[in-house]
Amino acid sequence: MYLCNERLPSVGPSVGSMAQPAEKVEKRSLNSELWHACAGPLVLLPPVGSRVVYFPQGHTEQVAASMQKEVDAHIPNYPNLPSRLVCLLDNVTLHADIETDEVYAQMTLIPVPPTNEKDAHMSPDIEMRSRQPTEYFCKTLTASDTSTHGGFSIPRRAAEKVFPPLDYAQIPPAQELKARDLHDQEWHFRHIYRGQPRRHLLTTGWSVFVSAKRLQAGDAVLFTRDNKGQLQLGIRRQNRQQRVMPSSVLSSDSMHIGVLAAANYAAATSSRFTIFYNPRQSPSEFVIPVAKYQKAICHLQVSVGMRFRMVFETEESSVRRYMGTITGMGDLDPIRWPNSHWRSLKVGWDESTAGERKKRVSLWDIEPLTFPYVLCPQPLAFRAKRPRGGRDEETDSMLKKSSFWSGENSTDALGRLTFRTPSLDSWMRPKQPGLPMQENEHYRALEAAALEEIRTTSTAKNPMSRVQSSIPSSQMQFQPPHVLRQSSQHGELHMPEASGPLLQLSSSRPQSPFEVKVPSKIYLEPLFMEAVQLCVTLRYLHLGIHLIEI
């Protein structure tokens, strides 16, 4: 089993695949970018050295999921083990199952006494980002791809993006490809461009790979190219194909008790303990950055009927947001885990296809709906045609639907003047180099999503959503300032109730400017819009702020 210690490649941007000098034999470096590509775009690992909140309850759920068995109610609890432990994330190593290539992360945690909230803001979740490689593609295998009858048909754009360019002077153009998997095993493929019409194919070597990895139609294969031009490939199996946990070692009960006992012992002695996080098998993350947790808990006022959105991964390895309504609040397991924040929200989903989505989520899983929320995206010209295989197709389609955005410094479709704000731009620009483009994409998604919510009359069948739709959308879009002033007199900024969550602002000290990260280009309406904008922006970043009454 190959490992990659996340500590090592933490210096410099986009390292990860650099061949480590052989400091430790037996532990060769596992490609971090490839790992994250296999894990998917939603998997964000907290940085080593940061403080996290560990939920034994969630850990237990992962164990249950991996054994495809419910948590039995008769499992004893540890009276002194709280439902959450604040820990120092001492170490993270990335692994891949030797049999299935399933990715998982080993985390070493050291319980620490909880400190006051201010500490939480000292370690903001700026570094918490998915290290998705830029040059990659992911394709779900078709029946033809996996049959013994032929090879692998590569989408044109994908091949052109990540494979070395073919010499089209040859007839037919072809080359030998070598790619390494997570175990550093090398696979050889013949890459040829032929057929009528022309297409990219992997022929010789492909079937060996398929049978060795036991791939089936529905599984996905992904190729990445690192900064040295080396190809990597990984697999993402279809969910249904979850391996039945070999329970021939420990009984389900012992495993559950073991999780609790290990955490309990570590908490009692302030000693290290080790957990495995299996991102594609665990129902939810159970190691959360302290900052993310506290901001959700302390600064997010939720109530039944509140509308929210939440990110999910699509089949094509992109992300999209689903809308829902909070239908209830309360402990998931009031007897064994009272006063836990773990999945304390009961939710309903707008779309009828929501059968598979969770009925319960945690506070930090959701994005509250706020408005007005106006952040201009990158100019349209900046984006390529249609980024096939990209990770945010929803954003694209939304941006298409809303013929709303136009070029820089112009009036938009609703006649508002958009302009650049150099001051905000400069101090809010992230200091760290590397991947600003991806971050932009992230916030563009937020923008478009919020906008979509505003512009669309809810079509939900959930009666709760009628609360929102009772206000005409035209009125909802632009509340006059006095609505804001009404409630801001006692230091809180109440959004109109129809918009959903109360915007509860904390009384903690303002953030240092350099700790705040926002898109590099922000377009604001004058005055009122700017103030609200700032609040909302910071709000999305889960940052507390004093609001001085306007």
Added chain:
Amino acid sequence: MYLCNERLPSVGPSVGSMAQPAEKVEKRSLNSELWHACAGPLVLLPPVGSRVVYFPQGHTEQVAASMQKEVDAHIPNYPNLPSRLVCLLDNVTLHADIETDEVYAQMTLIPVPPTNEKDAHMSPDIEMRSRQPTEYFCKTLTASDTSTHGGFSIPRRAAEKVFPPLDYAQIPPAQELKARDLHDQEWHFRHIYRGQPRRHLLTTGWSVFVSAKRLQAGDAVLFTRDNKGQLQLGIRRQNRQQRVMPSSVLSSDSMHIGVLAAANYAAATSSRFTIFYNPRQSPSEFVIPVAKYQKAICHLQVSVGMRFRMVFETEESSVRRYMGTITGMGDLDPIRWPNSHWRSLKVGWDESTAGERKKRVSLWDIEPLTFPYVLCPQPLAFRAKRPRGGRDEETDSMLKKSSFWSGENSTDALGRLTFRTPSLDSWMRPKQPGLPMQENEHYRALEAAALEEIRTTSTAKNPMSRVQSSIPSSQMQFQPPHVLRQSSQHGELHMPEASGPLLQLSSSRPQSPFEVKVPSKIYLEPLFMEAVQLCVTLRYLHLGIHLIEI
């Protein structure tokens, strides 16, 4: 994963493969005989409802072995958890890993307060026997067997014993065979008798099986035929091919703690807990019948230098005994498991090939060497030529070497009169039906082994063995009665010191006759031999007895 509840087929002899009525869907019956055939001849599961001793320490060793990792010393112990728990064996289900066909048993244990020793004798280990099927064979695969070049060559006797007879009128004789594996999956093979010289082969269908099970040369395949003539087949993988435990679920530490915490909680609350026993992966059994345990602990006086023998499984699925000497005694882990009897004996082995054999064993693992020990085996005529693939080839060879045995009621090679003893025969005969033949084999092995030990001058390089060989073997075989009388005056029967172990007899009440199980035919020397014989026989059965001075 298919299950077989050992409770169900517990009535009637050699059931096991009867199609259970579909009481519980999803849990189809797993063939018990096939399971035991795969587990090997040494695996004896205590009967459901009996009392057993559970060793958390041994359980922990199995967990460590399955993860190929040593038990870390930093694992905390539970102060209140004793090194052994007396439990009621509430349930046993047989399983087979869906991926590897690895057999394992799930046991449900209920800790019970330890009672006095007498109770132990109330549940003798008579029922503790391996349910090895009689009609079976096991072959280790050769390179030719597993290559893609051809089929599977079946040893002649094996094919004739378990396969349906071929119609030799056909040219060539051939038939279609169907056999089910532990998962009840059916496999089809073409069985043909051809070649020059003629031989039995499996051709069509064989390579499918090999690739599906991922068999390699060195792995073993076994076929059994149940009482309805249905064929079963199982596999036994070579040891080296231990699967790397997918540790992507729980950390090693959590697993170890889980084992201890589950046992600790069950002991504290007298509630059920579940363990998995993986006979081919666990270094030692860690669920021992109470009777076996207590007889070893209470009635076995061991000392450094003592000679013993111990059963091992050979490559060919037969058993053989290796000789060794106790070189030390003491706790394996004095800090965390003080006063544990778990593997408290340090041992050395006579043969130089003993590198793989354990350096530490438990008291109940060994058979002490005693003498004189004269039990006649079955008449030679009873046994077939050479039982290839049988389970006790060593016994056979020993019996061959000692041209010592002859027919019934005759003088043996040393001129002693052997005769039948009806009285002993009748009250010592086991009451339970089923497999008396196998039990006879078992004791025949003991006889032959003891005899061999007596007759052979030790060739051990271990200096300890010189103690024994200092007495001429002729003298050792027949000690005059006065030697016995010398030391029996204070209620103990001392064997001559040169023989090794002291024969410490317990002071517990004599056994009820019907609880004692000995070979059905016993030939005794008159008077003195009869008394010694009785002592030694009972001694081998780990039964305590009052000895009335002769």
Added chain:
DNA sequence: CTGTTGGCGTCAAGCCGACAA
């Protein structure tokens, strides 16, 4: 642009007896 299918050449899977240990 790409999933599926028919055509077809090639090579390894797999059946056979020879031979020898």
Added chain:
DNA sequence: TTGTCGGCTTGACGCCAACAG
């Protein structure tokens, strides 16, 4: 008695373009 090998046959693998959605 049975493990391995060379000879030989055949059918599945796998490369190709056609075609269609």
